[in-house]
Amino acid sequence: MKKVKCECGHINHEGTVLCEACGKPIEENQHIDNNDKNKLLNMRYDGSARRSQTKKRTIVDKTWAFFSSVKVGVWLIALTLIAAALGTLYPQEQFKQSRLPSSQFYEQEYGITGKIFYQLGFHNLYSSWWFITLVALIGISLVICSIDRVIPLHRALKNQKPKRHEIFVKRQRFFSETEGVSDKDREMLIQNLKNRRYKVREEDGHILAEKNRFSRWGPYVNHIGLIIILVASILRMFDFMHTEDYVWVREGETKVVPTTDQQYYIKNEKFIYEVYDRNDERFQEALKNEEFDVPSNFQTNAVVYKVKEEVIPGQEPELEEVTRGEIRLNHPLKFDGYSAYQSGTQLRSEYETISFSIKNSDGQDVGDFNFKPNVDKRKYELKDGYNVVVTDYYPQFEITEEGPSSSSKFPRNPGIIFEVNGPNGHSERYFYLNEDIVALSEDQQFNVNLEDTKLITASGLTIKKDFSLPVFLVGAIIFMIGVAQGLYWHHRRVWLHPTGNKVLFAGHTNKNWYGLKNEIEQALEGTNINMVNDQQEKF
Template sequence: MITSNFAVKLNKVSFLKLKLWQTMRVIIDIRLTVSLLLLIALVSISGTLIEQEKSLEFYQKAYPDSPALFGFLTWNLILLLGLNHVYSTWWFLLLLALFSLSLILCTFTRQWSALKATNKWIFYKKPHQFQKLLLSSELKAKKIIPIINILKEKKYKIFQENNTIYARKGILGKIGPIVVHIGILITLCGAVLGSLTGFLEQKMVASGSEFKINSHLNLGPLSTLQSSRNWKVRVNRFWIDYNSKGSVDQFYSDLSIINDDDEELKKETIYVNKPLRYDGVTIYQTDWGISSAQIQIDNGNIFQLPMASLENNNQSKIWGTWIPLKNDLSKGISLIAKDLQGTMIIYDENGSLDSAVRIGMPLVINGVELKVHKLIGSTGFQIKADPGIPLVYTGFGLLMLGVIMSYISHSQIWILQTNHTCLIGGKTNRSQITFEKEIIGIIDSLECSE
């Protein structure tokens, strides 16, 4: 009875081992690995084409039910599949996990085994072993010592046993694929870490305002962002440089990092491609706008009116506001501006074009004197924290290094000296023509040494 139970348990263990091995063979199949890589690439492309982390209203407007983009892509489908935050969806992370597992198993079962086999000393002690080499030659009896000296000059590592020699070089070419796999895995880990623990925010801030980085964020599910972050950002000044044609050349934001006691911790002027970095957070300059206009009517007090971005068929940026001309708000005019240079357009209460006005220039309309003292700009920021960036850079560096190493040829040469002849042969994994020239050069050097 005990023997029977033991046999049953043994059969179960054998069955589990068999299933495990079969599963492993499927996972390390190069076809599965390539398929996963292509699928990850396609999903990543979709994340580039479909705007990420936008509001529900944005997707409803950009991807309506009718007409659907490409006949099927609607906002409902995008939200259902998580294509609005594709890089942090469970199914995309599962794809990365499967690809990483396949890569790890392939590295240990194939690349590492091949490297271990390469490190073994392999001596050819019988003449028929040279027949399987694509490149081999039979010479008259030669001495071993001149051959060793020639191989050393060509940077070969030499192993000798009696009358046979095994030489190799370019072992880095075998290590290269392993480094590539490690680089890919580290890059993927960095990307996953960033999507799970980082955060991203888009913000428009008026010049002269302050803001804290703790609200309305697209947080990763494991983000460590604390609402008690003890510093904030002040926009000291925002300005735009225009070129000779009147279009925007560059826009700038002068920022200060201040603590809760208004003490300045860091100050820096940022512009496109020159962000501010502080406490693991990077603030990029991405956009600009017009926040408000300072208006004066009939030499009264200066008051400030917010300006809103307006849609137009020309796709150019314009901002507008409504200026009341009476205290009861029964009459008013519209003010339109396209930049901060100071030229604005006035539309009357009927929506007809009335006149143009510049900053500081008084304008009489409907018996009322109007003066625009200042247009206040707003600056657009992308605020981002990504703890995975160092890993991504490290992994990408290893990936490039591994690719370069993989181009190094791994060459092997065998020599067997008998009483009457000297057999020499070799093989390489790439640069076959160069290797053939090297073997011919070795043979010529041996003949000249006689």
């Protein structure tokens, strides 16, 4: 790599704009930061050489230059945000609450836009290869942007000397020139700067006072935090770091916990639904305009079980209790790295029991039976040789062109056809629907009545395992440290440059020029050194 030797003796890297040691502009490179056109020096990265601006010969150099561009990074972030927003238009495939194939579900539910959503692959957006690629490209851009800038900047700040070139001092934004400065003035200036927590260095009568250099690394600390967050987002795409699924569990039902390879089961012991009391003075004002009751609590009392031993296919697993507790909104039940969240409910939406009573032609009670839709029992023995046989059962009854049918396996509108058989061989058929009983036989000798129906609630639970959250937290903390580092502290430098019978005084900061000017005023109190002028106004 070509090196550039300054007259001060310091050897600079190719592409250096301002000598890292003395700050003298290197003439052939001034076009890089437009210093050849500006009266004031462009102090971006202290004029250090950046690979992206000096090496553009090979495909590697061109790739490096492409990803080191801030504009490219902004475009990648914008495209990723747009894609992520489009993925929220309709539910992702894993969260759709339908047994229909995705190819049919999105078109039936959302029309032509849903069909386009599916065909473009947005139904599995966040795990798609192209979305992961976008996230990875953002990470690559952040890494290259940071390396391209932070290493040269660190080198320039590390190599800077108190003795700077006269051109460097004169072309700073804050500058003044004073004749006849005494040693007492110098000592007073140094003391005032130290009182303001400046670190002062001297070389042959030249002074460099500097404070808050660490603030220059704030943006790069931000980048480290963002890179960690991006790594965490990519890790979420692997099952060992993050899994999430949804399960409906009815009251009294025990179901396998999804994403756990059938190692865990969860039982819904009871669902509790509570509403705000309209007579309570605390809520009367808020509820007076509400037409319907406002829920105050959705709660599932659950028990989590774990399979004891390896299960042979066809064998019922032996379960042992792991934990039990209450699942409420934003209060999950946690077990072995998993969390069960209360995410939905189908309140009293399914039949658990439908009870019938039967009497014979003499008015004598011959028994009753409780039909349980979710229990596979179709024959019921009554008194004195009477029995009932359920011949047809439709959980969600509907009439189609082909006759009676069911649109779902869940008993939300059950239709039941059953026979009542007497000991003498007499049989009658009945049809139950919507709490009505219709006799299907002409010669009725039995009196069948509906005694009671019991409805149950299905609780929707999100089962989540997320080991990426600590990684996100670390990235977020580092990011906020970088924000504070760059926002609340500013890198400030002042130079005192004796030349002949004059003293040149200059100041520079990366932010808050007004604050630097105030500090310079305070540092010059009690001295004969002239106050600096803002040369940006002059030019």
